[in-house]
Amino acid sequence: MPQVMTLNDAAERLVEVGRDFHRRGWALGTSGNFSVVIEREPLTLAITESSVDKSRLRPDQILRVDGNGKPLAGVTGKPSAETLIHVAIARARASGAILHTHSVWSTVLSDYHAGRAGFFIEAYEMLKGLSGVRTHDHREFLPIVENSQDMESLAKQVTSLMTEHPDLHGFLIRRHGLYTWGADLEEAVRHVEILEFLLESVGRRQMMEPERSF
Numbered sequence: 001m002p003q004v005m006t007l008n009d010a011a012e013r014l015v016e017v018g019r020d021f022h023r024r025g026w027a028l029g030t031s032g033n034f035s036v037v038i039e040r041e042p043l044t045l046a047i048t049e050s051s052v053d054k055s056r057l058r059p060d061q062i063l064r065v066d067g068n069g070k071p072l073a074g075v076t077g078k079p080s081a082e083t084l085i086h087v088a089i090a091r092a093r094a095s096g097a098i099l100h101t102h103s104v105w106s107t108v109l110s111d112y113h114a115g116r117a118g119f120f121i122e123a124y125e126m127l128k129g130l131s132g133v134r135t136h137d138h139r140e141f142l143p144i145v146e147n148s149q150d151m152e153s154l155a156k157q158v159t160s161l162m163t164e165h166p167d168l169h170g171f172l173i174r175r176h177g178l179y180t181w182g183a184d185l186e187e188a189v190r191h192v193e194i195l196e197f198l199l200e201s202v203g204r205r206q207m208m209e210p211e212r213s214f
């Protein structure tokens, strides 16, 4: 298991990730939220503050929360509204980092395929960028969860989703965005890049032949 990052290293790197994802259109305005596990026992996350612009993220806007999503003593500022989802993923996967983006393609496809509660991404070379995938000949399931402002209920759905599908690399929330994670922050960043590429490819391909199922 990779070593956990310190709060300072995590904060510095998340600031860069925020600028990069904002520039690429994956976290415009105050959308998206990012976290890094900085301690496993007891579980402690460094997570982006609620409602902060990702293009101008500062290290002091990365806050420490406990395994229940509550800010640690001495923390000023309100952690991301979606903190409980990050905690649920950190627990279910023992992941080192969790990243959430609001791209156009994740928003569009999470709505288009919502009736089937998810869809498969199949036989693309870029799938090999997902951890443990060795060949393009792979079928990746991307589930879709209905959007809600009730974070406790969403976090519970995420926990059962991850128990049901142990091989997932990510999931979508309907008309909202993508969640993915990694053993460490760099793997989670790579998963965002790969999944965002695949979502755009699947979406554009589908527009060419809307009647065909992919």
Ligand SMILES: [Zn+2]
Pocket: 031, 032, 033, 082, 100, 102, 176, 177
């Ligand atoms: Zn969100």
